[in-house]
Amino acid sequence: MSGTIELLEAQPNPPEPGTLALLAAFIDAARACASACTACAAGCLAESDAGRLAQCAATCLDCADVCDAAARIALRPLSAARREAMAALVQACAGMCELTARECFRHEMHHQHCRLCMEASRACLEACETLLEAI
Template sequence: MENQQFSDCIEACFECMEACNHCYDACLREMDVKMMAECIRTDRECADICAFAIKAMQSNSPFVKEICDLCAEICEACGRECEKHADHHEHCRQCAEACFRCAEACRKMAA
């Protein structure tokens, strides 16, 4: 695989992981945390898989395509969940955007 392709995907995963961690933290401080429970859950899952995908790419794992494919699926799900709250919470809007960018980069990597 091309180094630039790894580099672009690693960058997208890192940005997504940061956005998810920020969103997760901000959601915990919202007035109605219970309403944000699924957003918090998907933020955690997404940040974790992004970190794992970064590690897989950096170590040239033989499973990098499968890991990036799974990362794209989880990023897409997280983006959809964050979109539900994007009108009221800027952190969710930013997270959704980062998730969709990461999903696209991971799909290219997995192709």
């Protein structure tokens, strides 16, 4: 499979080099976060105390959906007209990542999947903030 930068560069009007790297980093972080959130939700539901982890599972699933959608949309050409919409989507992604990191922090001492999800959510939040400064 091609790398994210290669996919972005293959577009008819690729992003400028500075934006290209930040956009690729965001896409990769959002994809990683979506995977970690999906795995964490599944882990929460498989735990013996799944009832206590229901809110965590729900938050993780919401975050996974938002991150996945943001990553897919970010792969599309970023025209001047789409910058505002893209910024709104990245802000939504950042908000979900922040909520998820806080929720998983509550459980990370007892569940490794929560620790891993918290770390991925924080990394995605950082990538969101960096990209928002550039767009």
